[in-house]
Amino acid sequence: MSAQVVYVCDDPVKAETARQVLIRQGFPENDISADEIDIFVYDARSYSSGRTDAANSKWIVIGRK
Amino acid sequence: MKRISAMAALAAASVLSGCAKPDSVLFVTNASFGVNVEGKPASASVGYDRTEGYLAPSFPSGAAPPVIASIETGGGLLNPKVRQLYATGAAAVKASGSHKAPDGPTTLEGAPAAKRMIFFGTTTSLGMKVAVDASGTPDAFTFGYKRKEYSYIPLTKKDAKTETYVYPSVLASIDTVTLAAAPATKGSGLTSRQFFATGPAAEALAADTSAIFREITESALSAALTPEQKQKAIKTATETVEAQRNNTTAIMNAVAPGGALDTEKLKALLDAANAKGADLSSTYAAQTTAEGLRGLLHEDPHAAMLLAGALPSSQTNQD
Incomplete structure (x- = not known):
């Protein structure tokens, strides 16, 4: 796994757009996840709190390849 | 039982x-x-x-x-x-x-x-x-x-x-x-x-x-999603990826003419984009090769759009 791209989307339509963008960029379709989340937990090494409420109820689309 | x-x-x-x-x-x-x-x-x-x-x-x-x-x-x-x-x-x-x-x-x-x-x-x-x-x-x-x-x-x-x-x-x-x-x-x-x-x-x-x-x-x-919403998402994605491709081409022509990355030109472009409020990651400034920069732009349509938007208008439509 050399690349990981994360999109935070407001609604399922934008999440589907992000998923399609990743597919067109060559990310394997089976390795793209799209989840509606309650609380988004950031990478704690990059963010001091490791947690935010700003992304509550948003869709997280992650492409991996 | x-x-x-x-x-x-x-x-x-x-x-x-x-x-x-x-x-x-x-x-x-x-x-x-x-x-x-x-x-x-x-x-x-x-x-x-x-x-x-x-x-x-x-x-x-x-x-x-x-x-x-x-x-x-x-x-x-x-x-x-x-x-x-x-x-x-x-x-x-x-x-x-x-x-x-x-x-x-x-x-x-x-x-x-x-x-x-x-x-x-x-x-x-x-x-x-x-x-x-x-x-x-x-x-x-x-x-x-x-x-x-x-x-x-x-x-x-x-x-x-x-x-x-x-x-x-x-x-x-x-x-x-x-x-x-x-x-x-x-x-x-x-x-x-x-x-x-x-x-x-x-x-x-x-x-x-x-x-x-x-x-x-x-x-x-x-x-x-309704079928219409899904079609809209696919259409938007297609347009986004097409725009990203054009933006990447314009940026690479501007900062890597001839295929080799000119770090001074890249820095100037980043400064111009950030002056417009882009706030791009220092990862871009750290790039030393054209391939590295192209890879970043390939995965970040938003950054490609911001950088292309900071190009002089004469360079934005070059192939």
Whole structure:
């Protein structure tokens, strides 16, 4: 796994757009996840709190390849 | 009651394993699936109960004797379908779909480790009830789910000098979908898919199972969209990727004319973009090769748009 791209989307339509963008960029379709989340937990090494409420109820689309 | 008896037997076997010779594998599954549909009052209920248990010796290599069990139920309330699989040894590895599955018996090297038994089990209870009113619209819906998964797996010391240990593979998965569509109970039912595997069968199945959950994610997303919304998303994505390609070409022409990245030109472009409020990551400034920059732009349409927007207008449409 050399690349990981994360999109935070407001609604399922934008999440589907992000998923399609990743597919067109060559990310394997089976390795793209799209989840509606309650609380988004950031990478704690990059963010001091490791947690935010700003992304509550948003869709997280992650492409991996 | 059968479930309790089966688990009690497994628990007893687990306790007794301390004094039993560990040269055999105990592998049991027990499933019951029932459907009840009544006309007056109109209601339908589904019950599902399943136990899986495995007791086997561990080996010095960390290997676990492979087994696989799966059960898949589907269909409507009036025509339920059940598909079940139970296999051990090489057949279990083949059944998992592994391309590298051996044709013969699966070799487990070394003597079974006495008093070091693997125990792995699951119990699942599912219940669903749908009641419909006279018009066929569901007016009551109950869904219950209870699941236990447990394992006791001794770590195997692989190398005495380096304190390297192996944790043998086991995998258990359940995936349920309830359907409760009006009118009446025609589209109603309970779909479940359950896997239980150990050793190389678990490893081979793990990749496939992750794909199954990806499919579920995709279908959940698609289910939230109307066909028009999905078409709109695809159209927007196509336009985004096309714009990204044009932006990337324009940026690369500007900062890497001739194919070699000019870091001074890149810095000037970043400064111009940030002056317009882009706030681009320092990762871009750290790039020293055209390929590295192209890779970043390829994965970040937004950054490509911001950088292209900072180019002098004479450079934005160059190929």
